[in-house]
Amino acid sequence: MSKLIVGVAAIVGGVGGSILLFWFLSAVVDRLPGRWSERLRPYAFIGPALLLVSVYLVYPALRSVRDSFLDDRSESWVGLDNYRQLIDDPSLRSTLINNVLWVIFVPISCIAFGLAMAVLADRLPARSESISKSVVFMPMAISAVGASTIWLFIYFWRPAGRDQIGLLNAIWTGFGNDPASWLQRSDFRLNTILLLIIMIWAQTGFAMVVLSSAIKGVPEDTLEAARIDGATESQIFWRITLPQIRSTVAVVFTTITIGVIKVFDIVFVMTGGNFDTDVIANRFVKELFDFRRFGQASAIVVFLMVVMIPIIVYNIRSFREQEMAR
Amino acid sequence: MTRRILRLLAVLTALALLAAACGDSDDTDTSDGGDSGGSEEARTSDGGGDLAGESVEIFGAFSGDEADRMRDTLVPLIEATGIDVTYVDSPAFDTEITTRVEGGNIPEIAFFPQPGLLLDIADQTGATPVSDYLDLAALEASLIPGFLDAATTDDGTVFGFPVRMAVKSALWRPLPAFDDAGYAVPATIAELVALEDRIISDGGTPWCLGMESGPATGWVGTDWIEELMLRLHGPEVYDAWVNHEIVFDSPEVRAAFEEFEKLWGKDGNVVGGSAGVLGLGFGDSTDDLFTEPANCFLHRQGNFITGFFPEDVQEDLDSNVAVSYFPPLEGGYEGNPVLAGGDLALLLNDTPAARAVMEFLASDTYGVEWASAGGWLSPHVGFDASVYPTQVERDLFAIGANADVLRFDASDLMPGPVGTGSFWTGMVDWIGGQRSLDEVLSSIDESWPS
Numbered sequence A: 001m002s003k004l005i006v007g008v009a010a011i012v013g014g015v016g017g018s019i020l021l022f023w024f025l026s027a028v029v030d031r032l033p034g035r036w037s038e039r040l041r042p043y044a045f046i047g048p049a050l051l052l053v054s055v056y057l058v059y060p061a062l063r064s065v066r067d068s069f070l071d072d073r074s075e076s077w078v079g080l081d082n083y084r085q086l087i088d089d090p091s092l093r094s095t096l097i098n099n100v101l102w103v104i105f106v107p108i109s110c111i112a113f114g115l116a117m118a119v120l121a122d123r124l125p126a127r128s129e130s131i132s133k134s135v136v137f138m139p140m141a142i143s144a145v146g147a148s149t150i151w152l153f154i155y156f157w158r159p160a161g162r163d164q165i166g167l168l169n170a171i172w173t174g175f176g177n178d179p180a181s182w183l184q185r186s187d188f189r190l191n192t193i194l195l196l197i198i199m200i201w202a203q204t205g206f207a208m209v210v211l212s213s214a215i216k217g218v219p220e221d222t223l224e225a226a227r228i229d230g231a232t233e234s235q236i237f238w239r240i241t242l243p244q245i246r247s248t249v250a251v252v253f254t255t256i257t258i259g260v261i262k263v264f265d266i267v268f269v270m271t272g273g274n275f276d277t278d279v280i281a282n283r284f285v286k287e288l289f290d291f292r293r294f295g296q297a298s299a300i301v302v303f304l305m306v307v308m309i310p311i312i313v314y315n316i317r318s319f320r321e322q323e324m325a326r
Numbered sequence B: 001m002t003r004r005i006l007r008l009l010a011v012l013t014a015l016a017l018l019a020a021a022c023g024d025s026d027d028t029d030t031s032d033g034g035d036s037g038g039s040e041e042a043r044t045s046d047g048g049g050d051l052a053g054e055s056v057e058i059f060g061a062f063s064g065d066e067a068d069r070m071r072d073t074l075v076p077l078i079e080a081t082g083i084d085v086t087y088v089d090s091p092a093f094d095t096e097i098t099t100r101v102e103g104g105n106i107p108e109i110a111f112f113p114q115p116g117l118l119l120d121i122a123d124q125t126g127a128t129p130v131s132d133y134l135d136l137a138a139l140e141a142s143l144i145p146g147f148l149d150a151a152t153t154d155d156g157t158v159f160g161f162p163v164r165m166a167v168k169s170a171l172w173r174p175l176p177a178f179d180d181a182g183y184a185v186p187a188t189i190a191e192l193v194a195l196e197d198r199i200i201s202d203g204g205t206p207w208c209l210g211m212e213s214g215p216a217t218g219w220v221g222t223d224w225i226e227e228l229m230l231r232l233h234g235p236e237v238y239d240a241w242v243n244h245e246i247v248f249d250s251p252e253v254r255a256a257f258e259e260f261e262k263l264w265g266k267d268g269n270v271v272g273g274s275a276g277v278l279g280l281g282f283g284d285s286t287d288d289l290f291t292e293p294a295n296c297f298l299h300r301q302g303n304f305i306t307g308f309f310p311e312d313v314q315e316d317l318d319s320n321v322a323v324s325y326f327p328p329l330e331g332g333y334e335g336n337p338v339l340a341g342g343d344l345a346l347l348l349n350d351t352p353a354a355r356a357v358m359e360f361l362a363s364d365t366y367g368v369e370w371a372s373a374g375g376w377l378s379p380h381v382g383f384d385a386s387v388y389p390t391q392v393e394r395d396l397f398a399i400g401a402n403a404d405v406l407r408f409d410a411s412d413l414m415p416g417p418v419g420t421g422s423f424w425t426g427m428v429d430w431i432g433g434q435r436s437l438d439e440v441l442s443s444i445d446e447s448w449p450s
Helices: A002-031 A034-067 A081-088 A091-122 A126-141 A144-154 A167-174 A187-216 A220-228 A233-244 A246-261 A265-270 A280-290 A294-325 B002-022 B064-081 B093-102 B115-125 B136-142 B189-201 B219-242 B251-264 B273-279 B284-290 B303-308 B311-315 B352-361 B368-373 B391-401 B416-432 B437-447
Strands: B055-060 B084-089 B109-112 B160-167 B170-174 B321-325 B337-347 B405-408
Touching: A002 A034, A034 A294, A081 A294, A091 A126, A091 A187, A091 A246, A091 A280, A126 A187, A144 A167, A144 A187, A144 A265, A187 A246, A187 A265, A220 A233, A233 A246, A246 A294, A265 A280, A280 A294, A280 B416, B055 B093, B055 B352, B064 B084, B064 B352, B064 B368, B093 B115, B109 B115, B109 B352, B115 B160, B115 B337, B160 B303, B160 B391, B170 B284, B170 B303, B219 B251, B219 B337, B219 B405, B219 B416, B251 B437, B273 B416, B284 B303, B303 B391, B321 B391, B337 B352, B337 B391, B416 B437
Parallel strands: B055 B084, B055 B109, B337 B405
Antiparallel strands: B109 B337, B160 B337, B170 B321
């Protein structure tokens, strides 16, 4: 009950407060002499958002950079020690290999499956198209923790001789094999591959929806012209459709890549980073919350940030390109 | 136009709802302990009166039913002295006690599950040593030997004492399966190994040993190493190991790992082999004790594990399961060491009323109400064991009471990056075969903070 009251109060206070704030700012700007009023109006509206972003994003980012040069309690300067420790850690190499596997496989697979779904669904009657797309999109509605729990049951293992309630082992033993403890199989990073399949499963829907709308935006006359010239369907796809949605593909690719670099929840739920499945973001959580080594945790975050900045820049550029093409 | 505004409002509302759902209010339970309860004779020597109405707050980690039972134990004190004692719990005790101390909102008394944190806070606040308000020698004689060591600083000052005991050196066996098969409770590790061989030759699997515990996987293994360290080398080496005076990559620690490998590495000795050790939940793995016929006959785990037994077993514990002392190792440390834990009380705000409460908590008859309700073991050797409702609890208490030395969980005492980090993952990597014993031992040493 008290939660309900808090919820209602938050809605009334939050929405009402925002309306009041903007109403007040706009009233203030209105009072100003003509030229100033016009000049300041955009800032009156964008100002609060800028303020929030700097308080909740810019400040913490700068602070993380500072903390990464401080000791575990963020009290005295230690120079580059945190970075040195990070690099010297023998398990870092294994972690980075996993991150690279994630970054290579997940975005490409999502785009490939998403594109295939989008193109194929485009040819279905409207009703079947929307049903099939909804099904593929549905995992997007599940949180990563929820999705991981579902897949935990798919990969579930029990000793030989017991009922195998895991789907994969039910099939595997159905072929006469001994049940395999999938998540412990680190040869050829099999377990990491099994984990990243979860992300592909969850993110393909996103890729499909965005790419599908881009495909539908491809002007019909270009396709028609190609058909009249006798192009095959696969030629049309590779030479007419794909070049026209290139920037959308880039946006989807970079968006998923950013999500993949940050991946933490799937690993945390499935293996906790054990059995050589650790990823960089999970190490950050361990350092911060389990070991309370703020310096080390900040160094990991700064490392992640540095890796991600070029991808984000590319993402924004592609997005602009895409907007301009419209 | 109006439609557009309406749509905008709808979006804003949805966002606010989301924000409200995320910013959940966490209500701290601050109900006080003065509800009903049996009127028993007062057990404090203090002649009440002058302290009546004084308030004392006890801050601790256990909550729910346990908190209610804890409050019941305070009723006799409240009735006898009129001190207004309240018990406040927090699910995030560790972080909250730190912030409360830093913010100056200090409770009179706090119960620490972690001795390391108790000593940190005692040092930070300049807390009152136990010898200032209690007869330390008498307390030490009343408690299980070694219990106070955990709350003693390097220079020998004792800051806390236990108000509850958890026993880890417990060997569980299923009834009646174990007796029906004609097996006998082993008194030494050699007898235990002979029993394993006999169970295997009878076509059974001796051990249930599951370590899976989500992101905390590995702690079951560290408990095993600690148990074996105590049995191989005794408390002095154990303490040196906890302080990293003896490193992991040393003959002593290596011997404990090798001793443990004889158990999980032996063919057919553990349900599911090494994959089972790492893949089966520490709680779920006990299910196999109670199958028909029993899938396994032995399990080593702390007294809390009864809460993970199947429900029908919990309802009638004594006819389904029995517990005995995890046996000593011949040729190792001579004596009965016990791996244990407990909540340790620290006096943070030294008032006369708080002293009276501490005196009450330190009594060897404290906790009768909770003991008879179940789920609580006294840290005092002389506690009346007949109060416990089950034979299992009487036996668990006896394991503690018969110990000639008690040690806390070493991984809890080691620095976080080791105790909840590399020691855990080291166990997993070693048993899973991702890394060799050499690699694991040296990487744990490397992770020790300088």
